[in-house]
Amino acid sequence: MEAETLALAQEMDFSLWALFARATIVVKLVMIFLIVASFWAWSIIIQKLITYRRARAEAARFDDRFWSGDPLDELFDEIGPDPNGQSERVFAAGMMEWRRSHRNDGGLIAGATARIDRNMDVAIAKEADSLQSGLSVLATVGSTAPFIGLFGTVWGIMHAFIGIAEQQNTNIAVVAPGIAEALLATGLGLLAAIPAVIFYNKLSGDSDRIVAGYEAFADEFSTILSRQLDS
Incomplete structure (x- = not known):
């Protein structure tokens, strides 16, 4: 009997595709959902890594131009009111309000500094939303996939025990396939969750640092404009 059981177990296919094909419809749906969630998470991870790299490079280039000593009006005229770069958009928001705050006689409307700060804060908030979009998906996958x-x-093991009861046979050849199929679902859940959690933490930190750079630039720019107002 033991030799027959061993021979039967050796003849069974335990490849991933075979385990999926033998699983119940509920377990199959769970596996498909986890595979889709994993691909979705990885697409967001790759997209955000590229986006953040470009944002850091754009911020570095703009900082070099901003601190090059050229007049700010010339820099604004060069990049325009609707630039492509994130740092440039923060700068443009401040400069547009700066120009709108001038009266026809050349004087400044009262409260210009506060309005410029609010304009740049709104621009930073929009950039932060854009940078952080999709991170909630990683958080959801990381917390729910396991x-x-x-x-x-659990469903697969329950179905395996039902099969054991119906066949009234506890041979390893009967038990192993059902248990292996069930455990594959847990493995796929961890495969989806672990990268999602790791990169969610990394990308959240990267996003916070990029936004902090925009906020620091806005403070420096506001200080420059304040000096011009005082003079």
């Missing part, structure tokens, strides 16, 4: 995989495992 439990979804666990649900598939």
Whole structure:
């Protein structure tokens, strides 16, 4: 009997595709959902890594131009009121309000500094929303994928025990396939969750540092404009 059981177990296909094909419809749906969630998470991760790299490079280039000593009006005329770069958009928001705050006689409307600060704060908030879009998906995948995989495992094990009861056979050849199929769901859940959690933490930190750079630039720019107002 043991030799027959061993031979039967050796003949069974335990490849990932075979485990998926033998799983129940509920476990299959769980596995498909986890695979889709994993691909979705990785697409966001790759997109954000590229976006943040470009944002840092753009901020570095703009800082060099901003501190080059050229007149700010010339820099604004060069980049225009609707530039492509994130740092440039923060700068443009401040400069547009600066120009709108001038009266026809050349004087400044009262409260110009506060309005310039608010304009740049709004621009920074928009850039922060753009940078952080999609991170909530990583957080959701990272927190829910293990439990979804666990649900598939529990369902698969329950189905395996039902099969054992119906066949009244506890041979390893009967038990192993059902347990292996069930555990595959947990494995896929962890495969989706672990990268999502790791890169969510990394990308959140990167986003915060980039936004902090915009805020520091806005403070420096506001200080420059304040000096011109005082003079």
